[in-house]
Amino acid sequence: MDVTREKFVRLGDIAEVRKPRDTETSVTGQVLRAVDLKYPLSKQLLKSANVTDVKLQQGDLVATQNLKIVYLIDIVPKQQIFLSKSLILIRPHTKLVSPHFLLLYLQSDTAKEYATTVIAGITLQRISLLGLVKFPIPLPEISTQERAKAI
Numbered sequence: 001m002d003v004t005r006e007k008f009v010r011l012g013d014i015a016e017v018r019k020p021r022d023t024e025t026s027v028t029g030q031v032l033r034a035v036d037l038k039y040p041l042s043k044q045l046l047k048s049a050n051v052t053d054v055k056l057q058q059g060d061l062v063a064t065q066n067l068k069i070v071y072l073i074d075i076v077p078k079q080q081i082f083l084s085k086s087l088i089l090i091r092p093h094t095k096l097v098s099p100h101f102l103l104l105y106l107q108s109d110t111a112k113e114y115a116t117t118v119i120a121g122i123t124l125q126r127i128s129l130l131g132l133v134k135f136p137i138p139l140p141e142i143s144t145q146e147r148a149k150a151i
Contacts, residue, residue, distance in 0.1 A: 006140050012133030015061075015102065016091040019129060020052035020083045027051050033084040034064055037071040046081065054083040059099040061090035061106070065126035067115045070106040072099055088132065097137070101145035105137060 011017055030046040056062070060073040065088060083089055090106075092099045105111055118131040127135075 006138035008136045009139045010133060011090070011135040011137050014093055014097040014137060014139065016089070016093075017129065017133050018054070018089050020054040020085050020087070020089065022085065023051055023053055029080055029082055031082045031084050032056060032062065032087070034069065034086055037062065037064075037069050039071075041073070041075065043077075043079070043081070049084075051080075051082040052085055054089050056081045056083055057091070059092060059094060061092065061099060061103055063088045063090060063106070063132075065124075066119055067106065067112070067127055067132075070103055072103045088129075090132075096142075097139065098142065098145035098148055100151075101140075101148040102137065104148050104151060111135075 027050070028048050029051045030043065031049040031051065032041075032046060036042070036046055056073050056077055058073055058076045062071045062073065062083060063069065065086065070090075090102070092102050114136065115127060118135070119125045119127050
């Protein structure tokens with residue numbers, strides 16, 4: 001794909017982007033943390049902790065706050081799995097963008113190079129939520145995006 005020919009949109013226009021927050025109750029459940037972001041996802045290794053307001057769904061992307069790791073939830077969780085407050089949820093609007101395409105783009109050298117221009121911090125590098133919402137994403141036709149599943 002030649003990204004110089006593609007139409008670009010903001011990530012916030014094609015996906016819900018947010019950071020999880022604590023719930024007002026002290027309910028515990030399985031929580032996905034940064035150390036758990038390995039394929040395949042091992043639900044047995046997930047720790048029980050206070051839940052957040054983000055329940056994971058198939059097709060969700062989970063990112064570390066510095067975007068060094070972007071992970072696709074490619075299974076249907078049989079039990080509720082909540083996202084740790086230290087991670088970022090990217091929930092693609094699947095009528096506009098394929099989760100597999102978005103994952104591949106966010107893992108690309110082009111996206112990583114752009115991320116270095118908007119990440120702040122010396123010791124703890126992180127991208128602001130606004131910076132992520134404004135992150136430019138090339139948007140080819142959905143039929144082209146669907147080919148990313150084969151990669």
